[in-house]
Amino acid sequence: MDIACGAPVESVEGSAPYWVDSLWVSDDRTVLSCLAAPRVTAVDYATSPDGSVTLVMLRAADPLSFPELGWAGPPVEPEAAGSAYSDSSIAQALSQGEPSPWLEDFDVVVLDPGHGGRDPGAVGPRGTLEKDRTLEIALLARDLLALRMPNVRVVLTRSDDSYVPLAARTRIANREQADLFVSIHCNAAVRREAGGFETFFLSLARTDDARAVSAMENAAAELDDPSDPMAQGDALSFLLADMSQSVFLHQSSALASIVQQNLSREWPDGCDRGVKQAGFYVLRGAFMPSILVETAFISNPREEALLESLDFRFRAARAIVAAIEEFAMGRGSIR
Numbered sequence: 001m002d003i004a005c006g007a008p009v010e011s012v013e014g015s016a017p018y019w020v021d022s023l024w025v026s027d028d029r030t031v032l033s034c035l036a037a038p039r040v041t042a043v044d045y046a047t048s049p050d051g052s053v054t055l056v057m058l059r060a061a062d063p064l065s066f067p068e069l070g071w072a073g074p075p076v077e078p079e080a081a082g083s084a085y086s087d088s089s090i091a092q093a094l095s096q097g098e099p100s101p102w103l104e105d106f107d108v109v110v111l112d113p114g115h116g117g118r119d120p121g122a123v124g125p126r127g128t129l130e131k132d133r134t135l136e137i138a139l140l141a142r143d144l145l146a147l148r149m150p151n152v153r154v155v156l157t158r159s160d161d162s163y164v165p166l167a168a169r170t171r172i173a174n175r176e177q178a179d180l181f182v183s184i185h186c187n188a189a190v191r192r193e194a195g196g197f198e199t200f201f202l203s204l205a206r207t208d209d210a211r212a213v214s215a216m217e218n219a220a221a222e223l224d225d226p227s228d229p230m231a232q233g234d235a236l237s238f239l240l241a242d243m244s245q246s247v248f249l250h251q252s253s254a255l256a257s258i259v260q261q262n263l264s265r266e267w268p269d270g271c272d273r274g275v276k277q278a279g280f281y282v283l284r285g286a287f288m289p290s291i292l293v294e295t296a297f298i299s300n301p302r303e304e305a306l307l308e309s310l311d312f313r314f315r316a317a318r319a320i321v322a323a324i325e326e327f328a329m330g331r332g333s334i335r
């Protein structure tokens with residue numbers, strides 16, 4: 001929709017009237033205001049650097065559908081139950097050093113917003129919660145992926161503030177026969193000045209820093225309810241975990257590099273901390289290339305402010321999506 005300065009913007013013709021009654025932008029383009037229906041609980045926006053595109057984000061109380069636009073609402077999230085682990089064909093393929101049988105076509109991506117529910121993740125100096133920011137970046141990435149790669153099905157391990165055990169996250173990816181698993185996080189360090197972005201793939205941690213990050217992200221496992229079957233890793237999954245990740249080592253590390261390149265393009269002032277290896281619980285047992293992105297340091301006041309801005313979250317999401325696109329196109333040559 002075009003936003004005229006100093007004038008109300010009519011609802012888009014034929015679109016859902018319960019969205020917004022009128023949208024105003026002040027003459028100096030510094031103020032956006034709107035009259036929104038009660039179902040809209042928050043409005044936020046971001047403008048591209050050249051000012052040509054403004055993304056207006058309306059948050060609704062309930063999931064919306066727009067039958068008049070041919071959109072039936074958000075995809076139904078899969079039930080977090082069942083497991084593809086017992087599939088002996090996968091086990092056999094992996095034991096012979098072959099990739100999972102479903103990886104021929106690139107058609108499913110699982111995005112994993114870190115933490116959620118009773119696990120807030122890291123908390124910024126001003127109280128920003130990692131779990132909120134990771135969810136927002138993942139939701140933006142999901143929507144961008146739907147635009148950029150319409151033939152790819154995107155599955156989220158969570159789409160609201162719910163708790164998902166670490167072991168359940170890769171289980172969802174395996175069950176959905178995902179071609180990629182991307183876990184999205186915000187970093188934290190005792191040293192407030194620490195900043196920048198880094199991307200991990202699974203292995204034994206190589207440095208003390210990498211070990212500290214994996215210890216922090218793995219701590220969520222302590223919040224698991226021991227009686228929850230989704231929190232249990234089965235014996236086969238642990239046997240296969242290292243095996244599967246060594247099959248995907250090159251692809252995971254290539255994807256991690258592409259994510260870093262795209263993040264530095266979106267955030268040239270940010271510190272590129274590079275690709276790292278560490279023992280992340282959430283990546284164990286994923287039968288596909290998988291990475292964990294630490295988008296920015298929530299413990300750094302300047303970066304906490306960045307994570308609070310939609311513009312930065314949009315850039316982070318766009319970098320992740322651009323990397324997935326690039327990876328999908330070139331993956332035949334990555335071995």
Ligand SMILES: [Zn+2]
Nearest residue numbers: 114121185186
């Ligand atoms: Zn995290």
